[in-house]
Amino acid sequence: MNIDELLQRDSFIERGARARAQALLDPGTCRELAGPFERLHSPWLAMQQLVTQADDGVVVAKGLLGGRPTVVLAIEGAFQGGSMGEIGGAKIAGALELAVRDNERGVPTQAVIVFETGGVRLQEANLGLAAIADIQSGIVALRRYRPVVGVSAGTVGCYGGMSIAAGLCSYFIMTREARLGLNGPQVIEQEAGVAEFDARQRGLIWSLTGGEQRVATHLADACVDDDTAAVRAAVADCFARGVPPVHRSDRAADFLACLAQVDTTQQATPDDVRRLYGKGLA
């Protein structure tokens, strides 16, 4: 993007979860379900003396996208790092299950999940993990009927159990600013040492786990500019392509074979990874 385009664009990253959901749906069709006035606060955060948010950091918005029934599940990355607790997780899983029921009854409801999350909310422990498992089951059930499109715009990105949920999506869209990984940089550094991964090296982090690299290594499908119209168009394009004949997660064996070839005696460069994954997954 040049300076003019940067000034003209309508940033998707700068939007909160609610504004993102509204922007993805056709104008005037967005209706929020289990919204903030239902006051579904996390009971667990309050017990730990942490301030709660009335929607528990998840926005469920029902409406139309390109005239088709669509539910958008947008995670608010600014609240508790977008972490998945019992309530926010149940909102996503429940919405996916209702979309499955719609499809069983002949209504082709499709889903977009906007991932902005560090994964499970540690304060809610097993309840958050169980919710993530429910979300993963919901994605797999729904993607038999209609594509489940994942978006991660940044700047939190998508990590932990929710990165597995991202891997189960029919399509995954990222910006250059977004990151996708099972463990976050600081977790890797803490567990494996700074020689393994220096979490202060932003260039290293984005070159290995950023949107561009993840598309180049087949872990995401599209890398778009941080522009609301571009994100919306990429989502619409994924739905137009329909349910893929082979989902990314069906190719787990191919990914594992690539991973097995990584030379762990030296730090892999982004180019090494691209070459290896490009060969094994073309």
Next chain:
Amino acid sequence: MERLEYEFAAGQPARGRTVSGVVSSGDLEVLLEPAGAGRTTIAVQTSVDGYGATWQALLARVFGAGDLPAARIEINDNGATPGVVRMRIEQAYEQVNETGGGA
């Protein structure tokens, strides 16, 4: 974490409900709903303890004149400065006036 409650005189009921802001670091969420004419109630949940007098002074500045639309307001605050608190409250009233809320 501390919970605080305030009450102020107000005008006619607000025209709708809305939410502004996010409970992120240094920010807050304001939920605004119509209440019966003449009275606005504010329930605050804040991460910073011991600032009840500051909240009282700030809210008195915003609501003290008693002419804002009557509302039931919930504030979930994660360490916002008084300036940010005031702007989020004003944003909520602005959204209600522009669109009747819509949230």
